[in-house]
Amino acid sequence: MFDWFFVSLPERRLLAATGRRAPTPWVIAIMSFTIMLVAATGLALASTASVLSRAIEARYSLEVPGGGVNLDTLVAIVRSSPGVASAEAVSESEMRRTLKRWLGPAAQSQELPVPALINFDVKPGANLGSMEQRARMIVPGARIVAHRDSVAPLLRSLTFLQVIAFGLVVLLSAAAAAAVVLAARGALDTHRFTIDVMHGIGATDLQVTNLFQRKIAIDAFIGSIAGGAAAAAVLLVLAGGASFVRDLTGGATLGLRDIVILTLLPFALTALATWVARTAVLRALREAL
């Protein structure tokens, strides 16, 4: 399977360096660096979405219109309902203080109807319909809202961003593959004479391809590892120094699975480049007799 990698030294000399090294390792390094960062962002977003989703899955609010005069009674009803793990009241005044950050003094206007809230977490088996009915007997218009419904647009945005990140990874990989195709064709043109001589003497396409495949695989490996290492350094700096990122994502970080995926990416890029080079060279050779 890896015979192509172990071609002899004299055979390797057939593709001697042409003075300056081709830009392939640099192009692959840049691609690898970018792919790693984009992939890390996508994985972090996925992790954030997962953490957020888990956190709000069982979280509900009882909205109490009209300022919540009977808030203590309602809190008692919620806490006594079966399946409620915890409940916490947010008074109208607290709500107005929170809204003031965005609305300014207008948040204190009595013309702005601000409900009180009772946030609560439920365990499986909770009867939310019964709880809502009991609450409405105290405050008509009270209603239970699932947090996941409120946060659904945000989760959809996070999912969309993950798709974009994945798409970018695919696009960048395709761009890297295209760069490899160009590099392979350039190398074929550079060594056209040697290839013609080899063919004339009886070399098979596979023998010629093995030489190019090995050369491009090494270039791709060097580039991928260099780009991946640079990206890893950047990610370490971000992870170590920017605590606001953790705050922003509710403590979401890259898990072991994510790190394994990121570690494998440069190798996957090398494998892709090697396969693309092999295919491109074989295809190009078929155009000759």
Next chain:
Amino acid sequence: MRKGWQGTGQPCVEFDWAGGELVAAVAEFDSVGLRYGTGAEVLRDLDFRLRFGTFYFLTGPSGAGKTSLLKLLYLAQRPTRGRIRLFGEELSEAPREALPPYRRRIGVVFQDFRLIKHMSAFDNVALPLRIAGASDADVEGPVREMLAWVGLADRASARPPTLSGGEQQRVAIARAVINRPELLVADEPTGNVDAEMANRLMGLFTAMNRLGTTVVVATHDMGLIKSTPGAHQIRLENGTLVDPTGSLKNAHRPARPSA
């Protein structure tokens, strides 16, 4: 006509009965024509057979199509019409992946030498053996011996650009004959060497011919032809074949030139 077998166990040549004797053909051209692109035909209606173990000189004025004919012989070009059989196999329309094993049975001395410039003389000569899968240990001895034979033992590590024209030609010849081809094709092989070296190289060709190699040498040098007794002459004029010695149609057992 029936197929013959060489000692390697591979079908290699075609035999037929003619004139009461068994004659083997290493190459057969049947109504072969060749044109490049949409231009006029450079070779027309070539019908001949090269007999196994025979020495041929290919002559003709410049532009007659000698190099094109040689290209067809060493499978660097496909005919645009007609059929070519080499070593008993129809190869004019063979898939390209089928050609390398046949090319390995042909040694070629190119007019422009076609040496790989960044490789040493040793590596250039060793190339056919390495392509055929020989190990480094199997390559060392024969290549040193061949370089010594062409008088370049002390230039083994030299690269072609540092060699004179004659030295490059000798390296090219050494590369063509290193794996003892069954068919040796040479395009003006003595064009850049002095008379003494030319005689020596022709001696090598005739020695290989005595061992059974069919040799085809394109040349303008009539002295060379005269100094190779028993060799046949194929003459090309305006892309068509002239056969002054009748050697292509005459089906007697091939004569061997003397050393």
